[in-house]
Structure formats: structure tokens, C-alpha cells
Amino acid sequence: MSYSQVGVGFNPEVGFLARRDYRRVSTRIGKRIRYGKDSSILQLRPHASYNSYWNFDGSHESSRLHLDQVIEWKNGAMLSMAVDFFHEGVLQAFEIIDGVVVPQDEFDHEEFRVFASTDQSAVLGFGLVARAGGFFGGNRLSAKPSVTYRIGEAFNANLSVDHNDVDLPGGDFKVNLTQLKLSYFFTPKISLQGFVQHNDRHELLSTNLRFSWLRSANSGLYVVYNETDDNFNFPGRPRREFMIKYSHIFDIM
Secondary structure, eight states: OEEEEEOTTOOOTTSSOSOOSEEEEEEEEEOOEEOOTTOSEEEEEEEEEEEEEEOTTSOEEEEEEEEEEEEEETTSOEEEEEEEEEEEEESSOEEEETTEEEOSEEEEEEEEEEEEEOOTTSSEEEEEEEEEEEETTEEEEEEEEEEEEEETTTEEEEEEEEEEEEEETTEEEEEEEEEEEEEEEEETTEEEEEEEEEETTTTEEEEEEEEEEEEETTEEEEEEEEEEEETTTSTTOOEEEEEEEEEOOOOOO
């Protein structure tokens, strides 16, 4: 159990906190149930958690009650079946997507979630996350299948498609987010990583390439290339940036 608060005057621009002006209560309880050598099941992990945020003026911003049962097998497979109870206090109306507005209101809804995966350390692995439930006064149905391919400890590729079908009182929409992640490790400290993402709703294609040569901890050389093709807002005008960063830690004591 924990309690924390961040004042309205705090500026989290360094990125360690995503919000300010809140009081938060967080609790978690769970149990691990181990099985013997004759069972194909490694363990069960039933658990529950609760997180809630309030403003200093007493407004209940958001909360989530999470009830989950995780089953892990000795062959590396995993299955999670959960139900979440959400509260969202929208203090100011916002446009969630072009032409669809979420009004100022308080929303309480439930969501059912299933996560399943095969052994992710195997050469070929599969995963699926499926959600169904309420969403800002309407309903959302989503499914995210994924496939992972590995060659030893050096190469790893992951392809996923996140499909969301949202039906709100102000309108409905569908979004497909396709992601491809590639990683190659020349040595444990030298790697090349690539990330490509496509949003079909806004015809947005983003590419990120990063070469890293670590010395210790997070110090070392980073070479990064980013490119964004936004054909919805800026057709034919891709945005590109190239960055080089080097850091070194000195031991002067």
C-alpha cells in the first residue's frame, strides 16, 4: 500500500512524472501458488490492485480496480484473465478523434481482458491481448495479435497489429496500429534497433533507428534517426531528424 501527492506548482518537464496536482492511493495484494514437478503448471498468480487519483480540490480524476488470475506453464506459456473497473472524471471536453468529442462528465465502466502467449524465448512465439468493455460512456473492442522471431540472443523481431473498434455516443471509429520492432546485438553492449509504426486512421508512418554502444550503465554513444510521414496533415512532407549523443561517467572520488 502506498500514498503519494504532487503539488500543482511542480513542473514535471524532466519526464519522471506524467501528471501533477494529485493525491494517489495505491494498493496491491497477491499470492503465488507453486506446483510440484509432476505438474505441467509452474504457478498460479491471483492478484488484485487498486490505484486512484484525486485533485487537491477533491475531484476524483481516475481510478482502476484490477482483478487478475495468471497461469504460467513450465513450457513458458502464459494465460491471464482479468477484469478492470475504471472511473474517469473528464474535467474538460476533448476531441478523442476528428469529429468525435468526449464530453465533460464522470464515467464508470468495466473491461474484460485476456492475455495469452507461448514461450517468448523460443525461436517462434505468439501472443494475443483482447479487451472488451466500456469506454467513455460507450464501448470498445480491441485485439492485438503478435508474433516474435528470435535467432539466439543476437536477433529479435516482433510484429503486432493493434485493432480498436470504438463506439461512443458522439460517434464511432476504428483504428489499426501496426508495429514492427527489430533488434540485433553485435555484442552485449553494441546493438542496432529499429522501430516502424503505422496508424491507418491518420495515415501516419513513423520510423526510428538507433545504434547504441554502451560503456557502463546508460553512458556511451547513441546515434538516432527518426522519420515521420504524416500523409493526413502534411502529405508528401516527411519530417526527419538525426541525433548523436555521447555521455561518459567520471569516477572522481
